[in-house]
Structures are given as structure tokens and as C-alpha cells.
Amino acid sequence: MSKKIVCFCHDITETDLINTIEAGYDHIEMLKRFTGVFMGPCQGKMCMQNVLKIFARETGQPIESLRVPTLRPPAEPIPLGSLATETLRGDDDKE
Amino acid sequence: MIKSNYDIVIIGGGVQGLALAYNLAKNKFGSIAVIEKSYIGSGASSRNGEMLRSAFASNEWIQFFDKSMQLWETLSAELDFNVMFTHCGYLVLASTSKEFELCRENVNTQHSFGLKTKLLNQRDVLKLIPALNPEMVSGGTLQSNGGFARHDAVVWAYAGAAKRLGVDIFPYTEVTGIQVEAGTVRSVKTSKSEISTSLVVNAAGGHAGDVAGMVGVSLPSQTYRLEMIVTEPLKPFLHPMLASLNTLSYMHQSTRGEFVGGAETETLPPAKSLKSTLVATQDMARKFTKLFPGLASARLMRQWGGIVDMTPDIAPVIGPVKKIEGFILDCGWVYGFVGAPAAGELLAQYIMTGKMPPEIQPFNVERFEKGEPIIDRSLVVPSETETEGGAA
Amino acid sequence: MTDNLRIHHHPVVNFNHGKQISIRFNGRPVPAYEGETIAAALYASGIRIFSRSMKYHRPRGLYCLSGHCSQCLMRVNGEPNVRVCQTIVKENMVIESQNAWPSLQFDIAAIAGKLDFLIRPGFYYRYLIKPRWLYHIWERFLRNAAGIGKIADNSKPPSPVKRIQASPQVLVIGGGIAGMSAALNAVRSGAEVWLVEKEGKLGGRLQYDTREFELPEKGSKKYAFEYVVEMANKLANYTCFHLLTNTTAFGWYEEDVIAATGPGKFWEFEPQCTIIATGSYETPPVFENNDLPGIFLSTGIQRLMHRDGVLPGKQTVVISSSNEGYVIAKQLYEAGISVLGIAESRSGQSSNACPEKDFILSKNIPVFHSHKIKSAIGKKQVKGVVLESLPDPANSNPGTETKIACDTICISGSRAPANDLLFQHGCGGTYIINCPDHFIRKPEVNNYMSVSDGLYAAGEAGGSNNIKQSFIEGKIAGLSATKYLGIGDRLTDEKLNIAVEQLQR
Ligand SMILES: Cc1cc2nc3c(=O)[nH]c(=O)nc-3n(C[C@H](O)[C@H](O)[C@H](O)COP(=O)(O)OP(=O)(O)OC[C@H]3O[C@@H](n4cnc5c(N)ncnc54)[C@H](O)[C@@H]3O)c2cc1C
Ligand code: FES
Ligand code: FES
Numbered sequence: 001m002s003k004k005i006v007c008f009c010h011d012i013t014e015t016d017l018i019n020t021i022e023a024g025y026d027h028i029e030m031l032k033r034f035t036g037v038f039m040g041p042c043q044g045k046m047c048m049q050n051v052l053k054i055f056a057r058e059t060g061q062p063i064e065s066l067r068v069p070t071l072r073p074p075a076e077p078i079p080l081g082s083l084a085t086e087t088l089r090g091d092d093d094k095e
Numbered sequence: 096m097i098k099s100n101y102d103i104v105i106i107g108g109g110v111q112g113l114a115l116a117y118n119l120a121k122n123k124f125g126s127i128a129v130i131e132k133s134y135i136g137s138g139a140s141s142r143n144g145e146m147l148r149s150a151f152a153s154n155e156w157i158q159f160f161d162k163s164m165q166l167w168e169t170l171s172a173e174l175d176f177n178v179m180f181t182h183c184g185y186l187v188l189a190s191t192s193k194e195f196e197l198c199r200e201n202v203n204t205q206h207s208f209g210l211k212t213k214l215l216n217q218r219d220v221l222k223l224i225p226a227l228n229p230e231m232v233s234g235g236t237l238q239s240n241g242g243f244a245r246h247d248a249v250v251w252a253y254a255g256a257a258k259r260l261g262v263d264i265f266p267y268t269e270v271t272g273i274q275v276e277a278g279t280v281r282s283v284k285t286s287k288s289e290i291s292t293s294l295v296v297n298a299a300g301g302h303a304g305d306v307a308g309m310v311g312v313s314l315p316s317q318t319y320r321l322e323m324i325v326t327e328p329l330k331p332f333l334h335p336m337l338a339s340l341n342t343l344s345y346m347h348q349s350t351r352g353e354f355v356g357g358a359e360t361e362t363l364p365p366a367k368s369l370k371s372t373l374v375a376t377q378d379m380a381r382k383f384t385k386l387f388p389g390l391a392s393a394r395l396m397r398q399w400g401g402i403v404d405m406t407p408d409i410a411p412v413i414g415p416v417k418k419i420e421g422f423i424l425d426c427g428w429v430y431g432f433v434g435a436p437a438a439g440e441l442l443a444q445y446i447m448t449g450k451m452p453p454e455i456q457p458f459n460v461e462r463f464e465k466g467e468p469i470i471d472r473s474l475v476v477p478s479e480t481e482t483e484g485g486a487a
Numbered sequence: 488m489t490d491n492l493r494i495h496h497h498p499v500v501n502f503n504h505g506k507q508i509s510i511r512f513n514g515r516p517v518p519a520y521e522g523e524t525i526a527a528a529l530y531a532s533g534i535r536i537f538s539r540s541m542k543y544h545r546p547r548g549l550y551c552l553s554g555h556c557s558q559c560l561m562r563v564n565g566e567p568n569v570r571v572c573q574t575i576v577k578e579n580m581v582i583e584s585q586n587a588w589p590s591l592q593f594d595i596a597a598i599a600g601k602l603d604f605l606i607r608p609g610f611y612y613r614y615l616i617k618p619r620w621l622y623h624i625w626e627r628f629l630r631n632a633a634g635i636g637k638i639a640d641n642s643k644p645p646s647p648v649k650r651i652q653a654s655p656q657v658l659v660i661g662g663g664i665a666g667m668s669a670a671l672n673a674v675r676s677g678a679e680v681w682l683v684e685k686e687g688k689l690g691g692r693l694q695y696d697t698r699e700f701e702l703p704e705k706g707s708k709k710y711a712f713e714y715v716v717e718m719a720n721k722l723a724n725y726t727c728f729h730l731l732t733n734t735t736a737f738g739w740y741e742e743d744v745i746a747a748t749g750p751g752k753f754w755e756f757e758p759q760c761t762i763i764a765t766g767s768y769e770t771p772p773v774f775e776n777n778d779l780p781g782i783f784l785s786t787g788i789q790r791l792m793h794r795d796g797v798l799p800g801k802q803t804v805v806i807s808s809s810n811e812g813y814v815i816a817k818q819l820y821e822a823g824i825s826v827l828g829i830a831e832s833r834s835g836q837s838s839n840a841c842p843e844k845d846f847i848l849s850k851n852i853p854v855f856h857s858h859k860i861k862s863a864i865g866k867k868q869v870k871g872v873v874l875e876s877l878p879d880p881a882n883s884n885p886g887t888e889t890k891i892a893c894d895t896i897c898i899s900g901s902r903a904p905a906n907d908l909l910f911q912h913g914c915g916g917t918y919i920i921n922c923p924d925h926f927i928r929k930p931e932v933n934n935y936m937s938v939s940d941g942l943y944a945a946g947e948a949g950g951s952n953n954i955k956q957s958f959i960e961g962k963i964a965g966l967s968a969t970k971y972l973g974i975g976d977r978l979t980d981e982k983l984n985i986a987v988e989q990l991q992r
Binding site: 171172175176177179181182183226228229248251327329330331332348350351352368370371372373374376381384387388389390391392393394 | 566613617619622623631634637643644647741744746755
């Protein structure tokens with residue numbers, strides 16, 4: 001059968017997600033860590049909605065009852081070089 | 096359902112608490128409960144740098160952690176879950192001649208304890224990792240049986256094996272108080288119910304201080320935040336784990352190809368927050384692009400913070416406290432990931448027999464009162480007890 | 488090399504393709520026009536597979552063209568993992584594909600797709616434990632296969648980037664219609680407004696949208712892209728307006744600093760007021776073969792057609808769940824593509840009328856109500872689509888399949904608010920269902936678009952789902968900010984109340 005890819009970045013299919021939840025990884029954080037969804041170069045922009053939808057459906061929770069997590073930077077992938085900034089006066093960075 | 100009585104209650108469902116629970120159950124200790132306030136592994140245990148090594152520089156550290164490294168070799172089979180231990184080696188990088196001298200001394204010590212570490216010169220290091228900036232390389236020590244394992248997998252493996260042996264694990268349950276009568280532990284209050292017990296283990300990671308506070312004990316440690324960053328996946332360029340003495344940073348390339356690294360940003364005060372700071376992010380970017388100039392165009396993709404309970408000498412505190420009967424410490428962990436298999440096994444031995452195994456005996460909490468901290472000069476975290484140049 | 492996908496005449500958009508130049512892709516020359524993206528040049532020259540997926544090495548093509556999906560990562564002038572849909576061509580640029588051998592078109596490692604059980608998470612944790620050498624072999628294989636692009640081979644650390652700390656009165660993040668509307672309403676009171684925009688120009692996604700509509704107080708109908716150009720021009724007249732283009736605000740850190748990076752500069756903002764107007768990401772439904780090259784998100788198609796002047800294909804089927812499907816179908820038709828059908832999940836009764844729908848019906852384009860996409864047909868490129876009818880009183884046989892041959896599938900997806908910065912900052916919010924089969928992460932805002940003192944969310948970032956709403960929300964946010972700063976006049980309140988009323992209507 002053809003694959004239904006939910007997470008493009010890590011090639012995670014709908015079946016993978018369902019199996020993982022069935023195996024007991026039923027916290028969204030565990031599902032993420034087990035399969036790698038949200039952790040690809042798109043940072044979950046492409047799969048977040050669909051993963052949450054499948055997660056809610058498979059665990060029998062309404063979407064509205066899921067807690068919105070605190071997100072972390074960066075909102076976009078940023079080259080390390082552009083973060084390697086000069087140090088300002090007052091910074092006690094020692095070289 | 097939480098039963099009303101357990102022979103032992105372990106506070107904290109991180110790798111330490113779970114490893115201990117597993118080892119107790121394996122030795123048929125009795126009824127065991129692990130109480131975790133969030134999901135299993137939600138603390139430092141699944142936020143760490145995944146680094147496994149025993150090539151430290153002191154008697155105490157080497158003995159204990161090498162015991163752990165031996166256990167790591169067979170951990171997947173023992174727990175019947177592949178923890179994905181990748182034997183890529185662990186390189187401690189020296190960038191200056193002074194650091195190189197330190198490596199040389201450390202290798203001698205390590206050899207005297209039977210470790211098979213190798214001293215590498217600049218050429219050897221650059222051959223192993225050509226992407227390194229030659230100006231940052233003067234040599235290093237390589238421990239070839241070091242490496243990394245998937246932190247989440249380790250947590251799940253221990254939790255799964257412990258459950259199969261009858262351990263009750265209660266996630267999303269917070270310990271809110273501990274009842275002590277006449278200097279002896281009587282019960283544990285949780286957000287769900289009260290459990291009577293005479294033995295409590297404090298394996299609460301970054302919250303160990305709060306838990307100790309529940310019985311009126313103050314720990315010598317403080318909670319520090321450590322931060323890490325991850326880049327987009329790159330083709331393999333960094334085979335071994337790498338720790339840089341010069342920049343106080345540690346890094347590796349994950350099985351997905353991401354560059355994963357963390358560093359000590361010395362200006363940051365103790366904190367319990369898990370948020371990311373801009374200072375640390377910039378600091379890490381500077382350090383990593385200095386070590387690997389090619390990383391300048393690699394994109395930062397994720398970052399996070401985790402908290403650890405850090406003692407003045409960075410070594411853990413394991414064992415009983417004098418004042419309170421039945422209150423056992425398994426905290427102060429900064430290298431608690433690599434140390435978990437040994438700590439779990441040895442602390443279980445102590446709890447079962449009352450005899451303190453020699454490998455963990457040095458890590459008693461009294462060492463600070465006595466003014467006898469353990470000095471190890473191979474750590475990539477700044478220790479307060481170090482006099483010279485912080486890190487070494 | 489065919490040039491027949493280039494649009495030369497368009498009823499609405501005028502294309503001035505720049506000077507012709509040459510770039511190199513995997514060693515051979517490819518013609519390109521100055522000012523266009525690498526993606527456009529490659530696509531127009533016939534390239535369809537832009538990358539291979541990380542694990543199964545599945546072929547992937549252009550998809551979002553907005554820098555969101557990361558399926559167009561290539562090596563550009565020695566720099567790995569560059570999003571070519573967001574990168575402008577330069578003479579003699581060297582572009583190389585990544586993670587495929589011997590070529591993108593034929594990649595041996597795609598065998599992984601057949602041996603997929605070996606690399607599924609459930610497999611490797613449970614097996615390969617004993618004997619240990621088996622795991623070592625597998626692990627070595629896995630590690631060598633990892634990654635996408637090769638690390639760049641610079642030998643010197645980069646020179647440090649200049650850090651600039653700024654505390655503007657108002658910082659607007661995102662220069663789409665909501666952000667511009669907010670900025671305009673704030674500069675009119677004389678506030679010092681800084682606007683940070685990730686792309687090269689103001690306008691957001693409406694720059695590439697040819698729909699016509701009417702904004703409140705504006706009188707006549709206009710094309711979307713005309714509105715945004717007009718607003719950008721107005722803003723340019725204010726000396727208290729400061730625009731930073733090609734600058735991405737990516738983090739709201741614990742120090743309460745908003746970090747942004749732009750060409751050669753690193754910005755650390757501590758504004759008095761912040762307006763988040765970062766728009767949304769279009770997200771697709773899940774179906775069989777949903778990652779096949781030739782499947783596009785509708786905003787991706789708009790960018791390809793109206794930004795780059797390149798057609799995605801010759802024949803397309805549109806998949807949607809709202810009137811947006813008709814909007815994009817009309818635009819495809821106008822650009823010169825045969826629209827073979829529109830599948831929409833709503834039933835005939837619940838699908839309300841709109842001018843674009845009338846247009847589609849007048850052209851006799853078949854509309855499949857109560858249909859969803861079941862699968863895409865094709866191995867390396869779309870050859871067709873299978874639609875499936877949904878349960879609905881008007882459908883006698885739910886589950887009936889309809890096959891249509893086509894070379895492009897246009898997905899009009901749902902919109903997920905791009906409100907990451909707000910949630911990094913720790914604002915409150917919930918997931919809410921905002922239309923059937925779709926939910927969003929919605930920040931808690933009051934009637935004045937305020938999340939907390941001095942912090943506002945406007946437009947799709949805050950959960951708006953139409954242009955007028957985004958425009959008005961921007962206005963409210965801009966006015967609220969001036970009021971918060973204490974620099975509004977007596978008209979500010981009046982304007983605010985009118986706008987709030989308009990919104991509730
Ligand atoms: C960024 C970072 C990098 C690191 N890198 C390495 C490395 O490379 N190698 C290495 O060996 N170590 C490393 N460490 C350290 C290592 O992760 C820790 O030492 C180890 O995980 C500690 O395990 P633990 O079980 O003691 O603590 P934790 O994993 O923190 O577990 C403690 C648990 O207790 C729970 N808890 C707390 N209070 C309560 C309460 N009142 N009631 C119920 N539950 C409670 C918490 O929720 C938590 O899950 C790193 C740590 C960090 C943060
Ligand atoms: S699609 Fe899942 S992380 Fe990118
Ligand atoms: S990121 Fe370029 S097509 Fe999506």
C-alpha cells in the first residue's frame with residue numbers, strides 16, 4: 001500500500017503514529033521523542049496539525065483539551081554564523 | 096491505582112529513579128513505587144547531551160563511572176530494549192599546550208586504573224575530525240569505548256523493565272510533602288494520595304533541593320540550567336563525541352546527522368527555568384563556529400534547557416543523611432546519565448544489605464561538611480572547588 | 488530545456504522577467520532570469536525532484552515555496568541545506584543536489600522505502616539487541632546514511648556579526664496585511680515604528696494573490712496585490728517608519744529580548760510595544776502518496792505563478808475544504824492551466840456562494856462536493872489523483888472513487904497560525920476548532936487584540952481566517968499600541984471603537 005506520510009521531514013506515516021500510541025507512548029512529548037515528529041528541518045510546521053489530530057483521535061481526547069506547550073526558539077532555522085555575534089562591552093565573555 | 100503502603104517510594108521518574116527501581120525489583124526487594132510529577136523522563140534525563148565516558152581524572156570518578164560503562168555494554172540486552180549505544184569514542188580536546196599537558200597527566204592516571212585511553216597529538220585529532228579548526232587543536236585524549244545512547248530510549252527501557260518486574264510507576268503525580276516522626280520517615284504525600292512508607296529516595300533531579308526541604312534537610316547543591324542546541328541534519332563529519340576543555344563545551348552528531356552541542360556559559364546564575372537564554376545561544380554559536388568553522392552556515396533548528404542539581408565539586412551525593420532515618424539521597428547529578436546503571440545497581444545493593452559499596456562510598460553527603468570535596472580535573476563544567484582557570 | 492512553463496502573458500499580472508543569466512545545477516548550465524528564485528529557474532528548466540527524504544529517500548518536489556516545508560534543500564555555493572525557493576539566483580551560482588546517489592532522479596538508497604520495517608522507530612528499539620555485532624553493523628549503516636547536506640568547508644571561523652540593541656516604541660513583526668495595517672495606524676500618531684519582515688518586500692502572501700475584493704472604507708474593488716503595494720507605499724512616506732527586510736525575528740528569549748537576524752546584523756529588540764503579525768503556515772491533509780512531486784500547497788502555487796512567472800504544470804485538480812479552493816482554481820485558470828476539477832469536502836448545501844465559485848461554474852469546471860482526496864497516482868511525479876466521495880445525503884454511494892489524470896495537484900490547505908513567538912514568550916492560549924475538521928492554536932487576546940500589556944496579535948497569527956478581518960485586527964492592534972503609549976489623540980478611541988465594532992459584525 002502507498003504510504004500516508006504525516007511527517008515529511010522524518011518519513012513518519014500515519015501507521016507509525018498509531019502503532020506508537022498503541023505501544024503506550026501516549027503523551028504528545030513521548031510520541032514526538034519516539035518518532036521524531038516536529039523535530040525535522042521544518043520544525044513541525046508541516047506535521048504539527050496532522051499529528052495532533054491523529055493523537056487526539058487515537059487517544060480519545062478532544063483537541064480542545066490538549067495543553068498548548070511552551071514553545072522554544074528558534075521559530076525559523078537560523079545559521080549558527082549569524083548567531084556568532086560580537087560581544088558587547090559589559091559582556092563578561094572571556095576569550 | 097496508588098496503594099496505601101509501599102516498602103519504598105522513589106521520588107522522580109528520571110533515569111536515576113528508574114534505574115534504582117529496576118535494580119531493587121530485580122533483587123526482589125518488595126513493593127516499589129516511583130512517583131513522577133510529569134511524564135517519565137521529563138527532567139534532565141531526556142534533555143541531556145547523551146555522553147557516555149569514564150575517562151575522568153580522579154580515582155573516585157574513574158572507579159565509579161567505569162563500573163557504569165561496563166554495565167552500559169550489556170544494558171540493551173539486560174533491559175530487552177535497544178538503547179542505541181553508539182560506540183563512536185569520546186575525545187577530550189585540548190586547544191592549548193597547557194591543556195595538552197593536562198591530557199597527558201590524565202591519561203597516565205587513567206592508565207593506572209586500567210582504562211584504555213589514548214593520547215592523541217594535533218595530527219591524530221585532525222585526521223579523526225578533519226572539520227575541526229586546526230587553530231583549536233593541540234591534541235586530546237580518546238576513550239574508544241565511550242560514545243552516546245538515546246536518552247529517551249534509556250528511560251523507556253528502564254521503565255519498561257521495572258514495570259515488568261512489578262514496580263508501580265505513577266506519572267503525572269507530584270510529591271508535595273514527606274511526613275517524618277521522631278526522625279524517621281513515615282509517609283509521602285502526593286497530589287493524588289498519601290502513601291505510608293519507611294523509605295524514601297530523593298531522585299528528583301533539579302528539584303532535589305525542594306524534596307530535601309520537605310524533611311528539613313538542606314543540600315550542599317544548587318540548581319543550574321544547562322542549555323543545548325541542535326542544527327539541521329548534516330552528513331557525518333563528527334564521528335566521536337567531543338568535549339572541548341578550552342570552550343567548556345560538549346558535542347556530537349546524532350544518528351539523524353544533527354549536530355548537538357551544549358556549553359557552559361559562565362555568566363549565568365543558578366536557575367530553575369527551562370527557557371532558553373540569548374546569552375547562552377550566542378555563546379554556543381561562537382564556540383561551535385570557532386571549533387568548526389563550517390558550522391557557520393549550518394542552521395540552528397532546536398534548542399532547550401534542562402536543570403541539574405549541582406554540588407560544589409560536581410560529583411553526586413548518594414546515600415543516607417544522618418538526621419533522618421529512611422531518607423536516601425540519589426541526587427547532585429551532573430553526569431547522571433552515564434552514571435545511572437552503576438548508581439542504580441550499587442544504591443540498590445546498599446538499600447538491600449545496609450552495606451555501602453566502595454564505588455559509591457566517596458559520594459556521601461558528609462564530604463562537604465568535612466571539607467573534603469572530590470577533585471576531578473577532566474570535567475567540562477566549571478567547578479567551584481577548582482582553583483586554577485575554572486574548568487580544566 | 489523547455490521554456491513553455493514560463494508565463495509571458497497574464498490577464499492580471501505583468502511580468503518583467505529580468506536579464507537572462509546562467510546558473511549551474513549539478514554541473515550543467517541552467518538558464519535563469521535575474522531576480523527570480525533558484526527554485527523557479529530549476530522548475531522552468533524541467534527539474535521536478537528537488538530532494539530525497541531523509542529516511543526512505545522518497546522523491547520530493549517544490550511544495551510550499553515559502554521556506555516552510557524544507558523539501559527544496561540544496562547546496563548553494565558550498566553552503567548546505569539552502570531553501571532554494573527563498574534564494575534569489577546570481578550569475579554562475581553553483582547549485583548541487585544533496586542526499587541522493589547517483590542522482591535525484593534515480594537514487595539507489597530509495598530501496599530503504601521497501602525495507603522500511605528496518606528503520607521504523609518501533610523496530611530498532613525492540614530488535615537488533617542480540618547479537619551485539621548485528622546492532623553495530625546496523626548502527627554504522629544508519630550513521631553513514633544520516634544527514635542531508637555536507638558541512639561547508641570554510642577553514643576560518645566567521646567574523647563576528649554586529650549586534651544592535653534597539654528599544655523602539657512599537658515593533659511590528661511581519662509585514663503582511665495585518666502588520667502593515669498595524670504599522671500604518673501607529674505611525675499616523677507619530678509613533679516610532681520598526682517593522683521586521685523575513686522576505687525581501689512588504690506585502691506578505693497577498694503580494695502573490697490576484698483575488699479581487701473590497702476593504703472597509705476603501706470604496707471600490709481591487710486586486711489583493713494592489714492593496715499591499717499601496718499600503719507599502721504609504722508607509723514609506725512616514726519618517727518614523729523603519730523597515731527591516733530580509734530580517735527574521737526568530738526568538739523571544741528569557742531575557743525578554745526579541746532576537747532577529749538580517750543581512751550582516753543581529754538585532755536585540757526590547758520594544759515598548761510589540762505587535763505579532765507573523766501570518767500562518769498552510770498545512771495539508773494526509774492521504775496516500777501525499778509527498779509526490781507535483782503536489783503543491785496553494786500558496787506555493789501562487790508564489791510560483793505570480794512571483795516567479797512559472798506554471799506548475801498543464802493540468803491540475805484542486806483539493807479544498809472551503810471557498811479558498813475556488814479562489815485558487817480561478818487563479819490557475821487565469822494563468823493558463825486546465826483545471827480538471829475541484830474536490831471539496833463540504834456538501835453542495837453547505838458550500839456557500841462566492842464570485843470565484845460562480846466563475847468556476849460558468850467555465851463548466853466540474854466540482855466534486857463531499858469529496859476528499861484518497862491518493863495521488865505516480866512514482867516520481869504526479870500522474871493523476873483518486874478522489875473519494877464522503878458520506879452525504881446527496882451521495883448515494885459513499886466511498887466511490889473517481890480517478891482523474893493530471894500532472895499537478897493543488898492543495899488548498901488549512902491555515903495554522905505562525906504564532907511561535909507569542910508562545911515562546913509564554914502567552915496563554917488553547918487549541919480551538921475554528922471550522923469543521925480544522926483547529927488552530929489560538930492565543931488569548933481581548934477585544935483590543937491585546938495578549939498582555941503592550942503585546943498584541945493581529946491577522947492570521949492570532950487566528951484570523953480572512954483578509955478583511957486581518958486588516959481590521961491590524962488596525963485595532965496599531966491603535967491600541969498608540970493608546971498604550973499614551974500618544975493617541977481623541978480620535979484614537981473613536982476609531983478603535985468603530986474598528987472593534989466592525990470586527991464583531
Ligand atoms: C543540557 C544537559 C546536558 C547533560 N549532558 C549530560 C551528558 O552528556 N552525560 C551525562 O551523563 N549527563 C548529562 N547531563 C546530566 C544528566 O541528564 C542528569 O544528571 C540525569 O539525567 C539525572 O537524572 P535524574 O533521574 O537524577 O534527574 P531527572 O531526569 O531530572 O529526574 C528527576 C525527576 O523528578 C521529578 N520530580 C521532581 N520533583 C518532584 C516531585 N516533587 N514529585 C514528583 N516528581 C518530581 C522531575 O519531574 C523529574 O522527572 C546533562 C544534563 C543537562 C540538563
Ligand atoms: S514534517 Fe514533521 S518535522 Fe517537518
Ligand atoms: S521550503 Fe522550499 S518548497 Fe517548501
